[in-house]
Structure formats: structure tokens, C-alpha cells
Amino acid sequence: MIANMPIRRLYADTATCAQQVADALGPDLRVAAPLGLGKPHGLLNALYALTAADTTRSLRLYTALSLTRPRPKPGLEARFLEPFLRRHFGTDQIDPQYAIDQARDALPPNVAVHEFYLQSGALLHSASAQRSYISQNYTHVARDLVLQEINLLVQLVARRDGPDGVHYSLSSNPDLTLDFLRQTQAAGKPRPLCVAVVHPDLPYMSGAAEVPESFFDIELQPETSPPLFALPRLPLDVAEYALGLHASALVKDGGCLQIGIGALSDALVKALLLRQQSNSAWRGALASLDAGGNTRTLAGWMGGTAPLAAGLYGASEMVMDGFMHLQRGGILKRRSWDNLALERASVAGRLNPGTPGGHYLRGAFFLGSRELYAWLGETEAADPDAIDMCPVSQVNQLYGDHQTLAALQRRGARFFNTCMMATLLGAAVSDTLEEGAVVSGVGGQYNFVAMAHELADGRSVLLLRATRAGRNGLESNIRWNYGQTTIPRHLRDIYVTEYGVADLRGKSDSECVEAMLSISDACFLDALCAEAKAHGKLAPDFVIPAAWRRNRPDCLRQSLAPLQRKGLLPTFPFGSDFDEVEQRLLPALNWLKGCAISWRGKWRLVKAVVRPGDAVAGEAEALKRMGLTAPVTWKDRLQQRVLLAALRNTP
Known part of the structure; x- marks a missing residue:
């Protein structure tokens, strides 16, 4: 399965590591990567780019929950989300490029991505993702992966140097890695090449998540790492x-x-x-x-x-x-x-x-x-x-x-x-x-x-x-x-x-x-x-x-009014990643979203735009945050009027 081994164990450059791994394993990569946080986006992107650029190669990826930053639609949604996303995720966040391309049904023909759990709703309209989805109980994934002839496993890890040498922690994702490798060995199948990608901010968890240095064949420790993907905290109604x-x-x-x-x-x-x-x-x-x-x-x-x-x-x-x-x-x-x-x-x-x-x-x-x-x-x-x-x-x-x-x-x-x-x-x-x-x-x-x-x-x-x-x-x-x-x-x-x-x-x-x-x-x-x-x-x-x-x-609101008056039911019970102006904008934007779903809602919106009502507190700050204080084009003026209608029609 491995064509030109041995290759170096330690790498600091992602592109070099990807190239040598791809050359060592041959033209057909069959990759397993953890769900969610444990996916090393940088290395996967490098392997994906190599494959997309060379039609003699192929890449088949088995994973789940490929996390990508939201991609707002043009208009008010973009005006609200783009500044927030830059602040929350940072400008150096890396999205998995295969997930972005798959959402657009733009995967190259020599790449296939199979997921058993999708980022909720993100790939609902992707024909490629819908066809390639594998319906599995979580506990059956490791068993079924053994049948896929996986030759490469990549995972984000934490690293610790101690008196007894180097240890790694699978940290966020011991979920399938340990089960999959155990079942691969029990089935008499070749062990895939295992690559650890070290992230300095990943919590080091011991116990079952801790593995010895020999567990991984290759360590990639890039000179810089993007921030860990963090979910925004949610409001409650x-x-x-x-x-x-x-x-x-x-x-x-x-x-x-x-x-x-x-x-x-x-x-x-x-x-x-x-x-x-x-x-x-x-x-x-x-x-x-x-x-x-x-x-x-x-x-x-x-x-x-x-x-x-x-x-x-x-x-x-x-x-x-x-x-x-x-x-x-x-x-x-x-x-x-x-x-x-x-x-x-x-x-x-x-x-x-x-x-x-x-x-x-x-x-x-x-x-x-x-x-x-x-x-x-x-x-x-x-x-x-x-x-x-x-x-x-x-x-x-x-x-x-x-x-x-x-x-x-x-x-x-x-x-x-x-x-x-x-x-x-x-x-x-x-x-x-x-x-x-x-x-x-x-x-x-x-x-x-x-x-x-x-x-x-x-x-x-x-x-x-x-x-x-x-x-x-x-x-x-x-x-x-x-x-x-x-x-x-x-x-x-x-x-x-x-x-x-x-x-x-x-x-x-x-x-x-x-x-x-x-x-x-x-x-x-x-x-x-x-x-x-x-x-x-x-x-x-x-x-x-x-x-x-x-x-x-209305009965629910009446029942919970005493708790609300005491401040025991805050909109953001565990703190908010949105500032005060953004928190004022959220219900207005949600009102617009609700209006857009049905014809009754659209008619309600039209009437509100024609007669938006009296000005409300915080209106000027909201317009400034959305860059609509002094609209220039007719589209900007329309967006300003729509936003004012929303602000004046939500509590």
C-alpha cells in the first residue's frame, strides 16, 4: 500500500508533508479524518489541492461534520454577518475547501467525500453531498470504515513533552480513531499511515485519549495554526x-x-x-x-x-x-x-x-x-x-x-x-x-x-x-x-x-x-x-x-413573565458573542427572515416598508453598524428602508 517509504517523521511545512505523503501512498488516497474539531483543515486542503491539480490521482475522504464558517447572502445578511464573522473566527481561520466546493457541487471528478453526519442544513441542496452521504449509527462507523481500505488517517492532536518522551492526545476526537484502528487490526487489514497535526491550543486530555509517540507515523507541526473553530453562543426565546x-x-x-x-x-x-x-x-x-x-x-x-x-x-x-x-x-x-x-x-x-x-x-x-x-x-x-x-x-x-x-x-x-x-x-x-x-x-x-x-x-x-x-x-x-x-x-x-x-x-x-x-x-x-x-x-x-x-x-409568555421580570430568563443565558447593537439587530433580521418564508409574510413586509412607523431607540446605531447611515445607491436606500421597517416592527 505504501510505495516509497520511508519518509520523514517530522514536518513543519504543510505543503511538503502533503506532497511526500501523497507520493508515498501512491495515486489513490483513501483518507479517514475525524468529525468536527479534530479535522486538520490545512493538511486536508493541501491533499485536496494536489489531487484536484492532477487527474492521475484520486482522493476519497471519509469523515463527518465538516465545519465551515457561514457564507452570508448578499444584502442585509452580509452587512450583518461579515464583520461579526471576521471578529469571531479571525481572519486566518481555514475552512475545508472540499466542503465549500461540495456545497457548490464543484468537486473535481477524481474526488469523493463521504460523510455520515452533515453540518445541519449546510449541504441540503448539494447533489454531490446527498448522493455521497452514508447513513450510519455512530457506533457502526468504525466497523464500516474497515471495509473501505483506508490508507491514510489524519488528525488534529495536542502534544506533550515529558521525562518519558513525547505523548499525543487525541483531545477532541478519540471517538472513532481508537475503535477504527483496533477493528482494522482485528480484521487483519493493513494499518493506515497515521499523521498527527499538532495544534498548540487544543486541550491536552489524558486517559484513553492519550497515546504514545509511536501511535503516529508522522507529525506535522506547522509554524502557525488558525484559531480553533468556536461555535457562537445561541439566544433563547x-x-x-x-x-x-x-x-x-x-x-x-x-x-x-x-x-x-x-x-x-x-x-x-x-x-x-x-x-x-x-x-x-x-x-x-x-x-x-x-x-x-x-x-x-x-x-x-x-x-x-x-x-x-x-x-x-x-x-x-x-x-x-x-x-x-x-x-x-x-x-x-x-x-x-x-x-x-x-x-x-x-x-x-x-x-x-x-x-x-x-x-x-x-x-x-x-x-x-x-x-x-x-x-x-x-x-x-x-x-x-x-x-x-x-x-x-x-x-x-x-x-x-x-x-x-x-x-x-x-x-x-x-x-x-x-x-x-x-x-x-x-x-x-x-x-x-x-x-x-x-x-x-x-x-x-x-x-x-x-x-x-x-x-x-x-x-x-x-x-x-x-x-x-x-x-x-x-x-x-x-x-x-x-x-x-x-x-x-x-x-x-x-x-x-x-x-x-x-x-x-x-x-x-x-x-x-x-x-x-x-x-x-x-x-x-x-x-x-x-x-x-x-x-x-x-x-x-x-x-x-x-x-x-x-x-x-401568548399563554407561554404569560406563564413565564414573572421569571422574565426577575431577569432569570435572559435572551443569551450564557453570554453573547454579539455586541449590544448586534443583539438589537438580531430580532429585526429574524423578523425579516420570517417574512420571507411565506406570501403572507412578504405582504406584511411590503406594508411595513411602505409605512415603517415611528422611530425607535437605537435606530441610528443599528444603521451605522450596518453601514446604512448614508446610503448612496438605490439598493442601499432600499436596504435602509427595509431595515428600518424591521427595527420598528420588532420588540
Whole structure:
């Protein structure tokens, strides 16, 4: 497989390293690269450029979650985002060029890119990406990669020099590398050439993520490195806060927590912090939202309403900012030991909590803000046992010789994840549109659901907004049926929307339909009910309870108004990467985006542009930030008027 070895072990120049690796491996490169943060963009770009320039070569890349900076559309979006992106990511950030070209369907014919998880929505309209996407459970990726004859593995790493020599840390991505190489060896396949690309800012994580110098065949340590890719922190609205409050009551003290990424997960984290630190206010808000008492009844035997005295243990495929905030808030603190006798002693209360080796967070990869990366490095330095970054096979499944221990560590597990839609019969739609276009991928969602059903006291909790803005106006995210599903209805468990909790486990079809109706938006109750009756899944004489008619946004705002007045539900609960003027612009730009979706919205916008209304505070600063204080061209004048209409029509 390797044509002209040996080659040098140490490189400082990316182009030289890429050329020699390509020459050594021959004309056909079959490359594996980690998902997300662990992808060395500079080296991949150099290999891609070499291949694109030489039709005698070919490159087949297997990876996931290729992170690229947003590419704003011309107009107001570009005026807002371009200065922010330069400030947030830095001018020397490097995007993977193959991902940019694939989004434009401009990959050269001798390059193929296969991903099992796409940056959400980024490649929805790329025919190349849609054809090349591989649908896989996260835990099956390493197994399937063995069949692809991979001859090169590249990974971003942290490096440490010590008295016993050089060590590397797989840091953000031990998830698939360790499993893949182990399974390659077990299958009797040749080990690929392994290249470590050192990044000075990547946190050095020890434990399973640490490997000896001999693990990699080549080290590339460029003279300069771009900043680590950092996700901007998200705003939360009233509906997301309501959803988070309902979900936080399902968490059991002393249990185990899996959470994903996005606004709904942030809302859950903030709600857990309120439950811990402002318990009476949290209880009052939950009581106001949960007028019928359903969520609190479930909390009585499944979760809880008291602060989390024993704390939680985190076992999550992804480590994100939420875990940092939970640890700082005194919630993420229950430790587990990778020794069955010690773990049993801990459960029985016979183990000294200071016993070495206990960790309170286990993950397979991490991705988030720069604050998260700094926290991980600081935590590793102060408490090396605290966080265990390890293979995904140790996080996302119970199978294997660790099953008894893993089940004990995950006692009281709540696997929270998000989905796009759900059906009245309990199937989840998380990754694919009805016509088959992939939005993201299944990732580990099926794994979480499966583990929840296998564990004696585990539960799968899927979070979704009850509605979304569509081309014809407001649409329900709870449907009678859908052409593509991620989780089948026979694995239904718990769903949470801003209107409450639907517990579907072990329920009949009619009971499931009623539970899902109870957390649907009131606008769609009659149509959903009629459809369920037409298919024989609801009794003909079933009547929608009056309480469900209160499932409306205005009722949510009324219920959460006391918490908002106390400042407990800030728009940016964990700080913002946007300055004050940008935060004023965001709702206005979102209003414009909402108007553009439907013809009703476009008509509303036209009327607002014709009669924008009275001036509002902060208007001059907003125009200055957008470069529209003194428009010159007719396009600029139109953009100024549209922006003024948006500013004057949003709170």
C-alpha cells in the first residue's frame, strides 16, 4: 500500500508533508479524518489541492461534520454577518475547501467525500453531498470504515513533552480513531499511515485519549495554526425556555445525563441551573406552565423538583458548553469509577468520594466555545481524573465486556436529544426530509434511544418545538405521518415540547395519540385529531380537553413573565458573542427572515416598508453598524428602508 517509504517523521511545512505523503501512498488516497474539531483543515486542503491539480490521482475522504464558517447572502445578511464573522473566527481561520466546493457541487471528478453526519442544513441542496452521504449509527462507523481500505488517517492532536518522551492526545476526537484502528487490526487489514497535526491550543486530555509517540507515523507541526473553530453562543426565546423547564423536571438526582447541542439543549441546561439555584422561582414557573400537573406528576416518580443534592454524572457522545455550566453550577459532580467493585461500593455509599480515578464526565468528542476549550484544559490540569474522553464504543453503547459496569454508571440515565418532527404514533424525524434529502444524519440518536430501553431506569427524551415557520405560514412539527423517520414508533418513549411532556412508553396507539395531542400547538389540534380519527386511532367520540386549547405562545409568555421580570430568563443565558447593537439587530433580521418564508409574510413586509412607523431607540446605531447611515445607491436606500421597517416592527 505504501510505495516509497520511508519518509520523514517530522514536518513543519504543510505543503511538503502533503506532497511526500501523497507520493508515498501512491495515486489513490483513501483518507479517514475525524468529525468536527479534530479535522486538520490545512493538511486536508493541501491533499485536496494536489489531487484536484492532477487527474492521475484520486482522493476519497471519509469523515463527518465538516465545519465551515457561514457564507452570508448578499444584502442585509452580509452587512450583518461579515464583520461579526471576521471578529469571531479571525481572519486566518481555514475552512475545508472540499466542503465549500461540495456545497457548490464543484468537486473535481477524481474526488469523493463521504460523510455520515452533515453540518445541519449546510449541504441540503448539494447533489454531490446527498448522493455521497452514508447513513450510519455512530457506533457502526468504525466497523464500516474497515471495509473501505483506508490508507491514510489524519488528525488534529495536542502534544506533550515529558521525562518519558513525547505523548499525543487525541483531545477532541478519540471517538472513532481508537475503535477504527483496533477493528482494522482485528480484521487483519493493513494499518493506515497515521499523521498527527499538532495544534498548540487544543486541550491536552489524558486517559484513553492519550497515546504514545509511536501511535503516529508522522507529525506535522506547522509554524502557525488558525484559531480553533468556536461555535457562537445561541439566544433563547420563550418557547425554548418553556420546553427546558418541562424537560428539567424529568432529571433524577444522582442520575446520568446525555445532552446534545443547540438552543433546546441550552434551555434544558439553564432550566437545570434554575432548579438548582432558584428553586422556588423554578417551581413557580413550572406550576404556571403545567396547569394540569402532568409534568409534575411524571417528575414525582421519574425525575424530581428539588435541587440536585447528589448531582449528575455526564455520559454524552458530545461534550459541549452545557456540561461546563452544569459543573460550575454544582450539578455535574457525581463521579464514577471504571472498576466494578469500586462503582458498586460507591452506589452502596461505602466508597470515599476522594478515591482516585473517579470521573464526572465521559465523552467521545467535544465542540463548543473558546470558553469550553479553556475550561477543559484548566480542568485537566487541576483534576486529570474529572473528564474522560474515550472511544464512542465506550459512550454510545452498552455492549461488550463493560456492559455491567456501564449500566451501573448510567443509573437513572436521561438521554436528551433533539428532533425536527414527531408523529402522533411516536416515531421521530431527526435527520431527513420527506423526499429523502438529508439535513444532518442519525449520529448517535438511535444509540441513545436503544440504551434508554435497555437500562432498567433509563429514559429517552426527545425535544422538539411544537411548530415552525413554513412556506405556507405556521406548520406543526407533530404530524400524523411522515415519509422518513429516524426512530421507529416501536421505540417511542418521551417527547417534550414547550407545551409539556408526552410519556409514550408502553402505551397503546390511542393513548400515544392523546399524549402527543396534549403537547401540540392549539392551532393544529382539530386537524390532527380529525386525521387520527379518520385512521381509527382515536375513538369517534373523543373530545379535545379545553386545557389543551391553551397551548398557545401568548399563554407561554404569560406563564413565564414573572421569571422574565426577575431577569432569570435572559435572551443569551450564557453570554453573547454579539455586541449590544448586534443583539438589537438580531430580532429585526429574524423578523425579516420570517417574512420571507411565506406570501403572507412578504405582504406584511411590503406594508411595513411602505409605512415603517415611528422611530425607535437605537435606530441610528443599528444603521451605522450596518453601514446604512448614508446610503448612496438605490439598493442601499432600499436596504435602509427595509431595515428600518424591521427595527420598528420588532420588540
